[in-house]
Amino acid sequence: MNFTAFVDAAKDGILTGSLYALMATGLTLIFGVMDIINVAQGILVILGAYLSYALSVHLGIDLFVGLAITIPTLFVVGIVIEKAFLGRLKGPEKTAMSILVTFAVALLIEGSLNMIFSVNPVQLHAWYVNRSFSVGGIHFAYIYVAGFVLAVVMLSALYYMLYRTRFGVSVRASLADQASAALVGIDVRRVSTICFGIGVAVTAAGGMIYGATTTFNANTSYDLISRLLTIIVLGGMGSLGGAMLGGVLLVFVGNIVGVIAGPIWSTMAYYVLLVIVLLVRPQGLFGKQSARVA
Amino acid sequence: MLQKKNLWWVVALAAFVAFPLLQKNPSYQTIGVWTLLYMACAASWNMFSGYSGYIALGSGVFFGSGAYTMALISVHAHMAPGAAMFWLVPVAGVVATAIAVPFGWISLRVRRHTFVVITIAFFFIFQNAASNLSFTGGTSGLQLPFITWGVSYFDLPFYYVALGLVIFVTILSALVRRSRFGLQLLAIRDDEDRALGLGVKVQAVKITGFAMSAFTIGMAGAVYAMFLGQVYPAGSGFAFDPLFDLSIAMMSFFGGLGTLAGPLIGALILESAQQYLTVNYSNGSLYLILLGGLFLIVFMVMPQGIVVAIRDRVSKRAQREKAAVADNELLTAGAAK
Numbered sequence: 291m292n293f294t295a296f297v298d299a300a301k302d303g304i305l306t307g308s309l310y311a312l313m314a315t316g317l318t319l320i321f322g323v324m325d326i327i328n329v330a331q332g333i334l335v336i337l338g339a340y341l342s343y344a345l346s347v348h349l350g351i352d353l354f355v356g357l358a359i360t361i362p363t364l365f366v367v368g369i370v371i372e373k374a375f376l377g378r379l380k381g382p383e384k385t386a387m388s389i390l391v392t393f394a395v396a397l398l399i400e401g402s403l404n405m406i407f408s409v410n411p412v413q414l415h416a417w418y419v420n421r422s423f424s425v426g427g428i429h430f431a432y433i434y435v436a437g438f439v440l441a442v443v444m445l446s447a448l449y450y451m452l453y454r455t456r457f458g459v460s461v462r463a464s465l466a467d468q469a470s471a472a473l474v475g476i477d478v479r480r481v482s483t484i485c486f487g488i489g490v491a492v493t494a495a496g497g498m499i500y501g502a503t504t505t506f507n508a509n510t511s512y513d514l515i516s517r518l519l520t521i522i523v524l525g526g527m528g529s530l531g532g533a534m535l536g537g538v539l540l541v542f543v544g545n546i547v548g549v550i551a552g553p554i555w556s557t558m559a560y561y562v563l564l565v566i567v568l569l570v571r572p573q574g575l576f577g578k579q580s581a582r583v584a
Numbered sequence: 585m586l587q588k589k590n591l592w593w594v595v596a597l598a599a600f601v602a603f604p605l606l607q608k609n610p611s612y613q614t615i616g617v618w619t620l621l622y623m624a625c626a627a628s629w630n631m632f633s634g635y636s637g638y639i640a641l642g643s644g645v646f647f648g649s650g651a652y653t654m655a656l657i658s659v660h661a662h663m664a665p666g667a668a669m670f671w672l673v674p675v676a677g678v679v680a681t682a683i684a685v686p687f688g689w690i691s692l693r694v695r696r697h698t699f700v701v702i703t704i705a706f707f708f709i710f711q712n713a714a715s716n717l718s719f720t721g722g723t724s725g726l727q728l729p730f731i732t733w734g735v736s737y738f739d740l741p742f743y744y745v746a747l748g749l750v751i752f753v754t755i756l757s758a759l760v761r762r763s764r765f766g767l768q769l770l771a772i773r774d775d776e777d778r779a780l781g782l783g784v785k786v787q788a789v790k791i792t793g794f795a796m797s798a799f800t801i802g803m804a805g806a807v808y809a810m811f812l813g814q815v816y817p818a819g820s821g822f823a824f825d826p827l828f829d830l831s832i833a834m835m836s837f838f839g840g841l842g843t844l845a846g847p848l849i850g851a852l853i854l855e856s857a858q859q860y861l862t863v864n865y866s867n868g869s870l871y872l873i874l875l876g877g878l879f880l881i882v883f884m885v886m887p888q889g890i891v892v893a894i895r896d897r898v899s900k901r902a903q904r905e906k907a908a909v910a911d912n913e914l915l916t917a918g919a920a921k
Contacts, residue, residue: 386700394876516826554712
């Protein structure tokens with residue numbers, strides 16, 4: 291174990307972690323506004339990756355240019371899922387049902403992707419995917435840096451939307467208290483639908499970088515969704531800041547443990563971290579402590 | 585009350601007992617074994633999650649632990665392959681229950697939404713451990729003593745043991761449902777804070793229910809390992825399978841969450857359909873599409889599950905008939921005047 295390995299682990303933790311933060315932000319936004327746990331988020335990331343794959347292989351469109359197509363496409367996919375199924379959920383079992391409904395949606399997408407693209411793992415390719423530059427002896431892969439920039443840009447846009455626009459006020463009001471938001475005249479149904487669309491749309495960007503940095507098939511979505519769920523629980527469900535910190539922390543801790551104890555323990559590390567955090571703070575790092583959470 | 589309702593249970597039981605005697609095709613008998621194992625797991629899962637409203641998605645931990653208990657003991661004790669290995673099934677159930685107590689103690693400190701996700705995290709901790717520890721045989725898993733009894737009746741012992749598990753868990757669920765303990769679980773589902781205020785020891789009740797549901801799932805895992813002849817930590821259809829958790833939850837919702845017959849019916853339909861598709865078309869992707877699509881359709885048409893939808897329809901018809909009879913009586917009474 292040496293110093294450079296630590297620096298690399300820390301650097302990757304921040305660069306890759308920001309992407310997980312982006313994908314988890316979509317998930318926690320959906321949960322906070324709608325009380326819905328979208329377990330299809332993992333397969334939607336893969337769907338985004340496959341869309342980029344199809345565009346680049348069959349039409350020769352650059353991965354980053356392709357985002358102009360994949361992000362709106364996934365936004366529409368999200369709206370359709372919300373309108374068709376999730377909007378019908380109500381009652382005390384709403385959150386539990388949402389897990390199963392989105393899981394059913396995930397299975398439909400998984401089965402379809404398997405049939406269209408086969409189960410053989412693929413990876414996204416472009417001239418910049420395997421190149422890197424070095425600053426002060428530390429190597430930076432272009433794709434990781436690009437992913438970091440992309441995540442920061444999208445998260446900033448999201449924050450701008452939430453804190454500087456009228457729609458953002460409605461979203462934050464719905465996050466805080468749906469009944470009161472409805473009472474002051476906010477169309478909570480519409481806000482929910484659009485939030486779901488946004489929460490899903492961010493997976494297009496996450497999926498593209500994910501697909502460029504690792505091989506994937508539809509089955510890798512299980513690994514993804516378990517990480518994303520861990521992140522939002524760690525950060526506190528419904529907390530946007532918690533999702534960002536959780537994302538970076540997860541990859542960071544995983545990498546550091548990987549350096550110290552070997553890569554096989556890095557996955558285990560963040561699940562153990564999660565359990566420890568929850569023993570001390572059951573509501574997560576930034577979760578709201580409320581007396582009555584059914 | 586006894587007659588009509590219980591008659592259905594007797595008929596169903598007779599059909600399950602008779603099935604492998606009438607259907608000699610071993611591949612269909614194998615489907616029967618898988619289906620019964622899933623029925624036992626779904627019913628056992630429902631006994632905690634359905635009654636208490638705490639949706640657990642980490643029950644694969646119990647299934648996998650049960651499978652590994654069977655594998656580890658039979659391998660290290662150099663057991664002779666044969667029916668004696670079935671004695672390990674309850675042992676596996678006890679091990680699963682013992683694991684469920686600390687698991688429940690940690691994960692049940694939080695409320696429902698977070699509980700779901702923590703159970704998922706626990707599942708991955710166990711899956712990782714099984715893949716990486718040396719005594720579990722790492723990713724290559726363990727080979728169990730190879731069972732050599734006759735090919736013509738190979739499936740039968742497994743089938744009837746699995747059926748025994750289903751009967752056991754059904755009776756247990758019915759007893760829990762009628763007991764004071766069962767009412768406490770239902771009270772937690774309806775309003776946990778009020779239940780606490782009324783003096784229900786919610787934490788103890790929840791942990792007990794969670795551990796009880798682990799027992800049968802662990803036993804089913806042991807039968808599974810013995811039937812398969814080997815255990816692997818990860819991958820589709822192996823000891824720690826994330827689809828397992830979601831499947832049994834979906835089966836229970838599909839049939840009717842919190843009802844006695846619902847999870848059994850849900851598992852019967854979904855698991856036999858999956859196995860049938862796998863055997864005849866060997867197409868897992870098609871099954872995923874069908875499972876997802878079927879669930880969404882049932883969800884749209886009968887959001888409460890099959891059993892509740894049918895029960896509502898029957899009771900509505902009974903009400904209508906009663907109303908019609910009452911109307912007739914009024915009419916005849918009026919005519920007589």
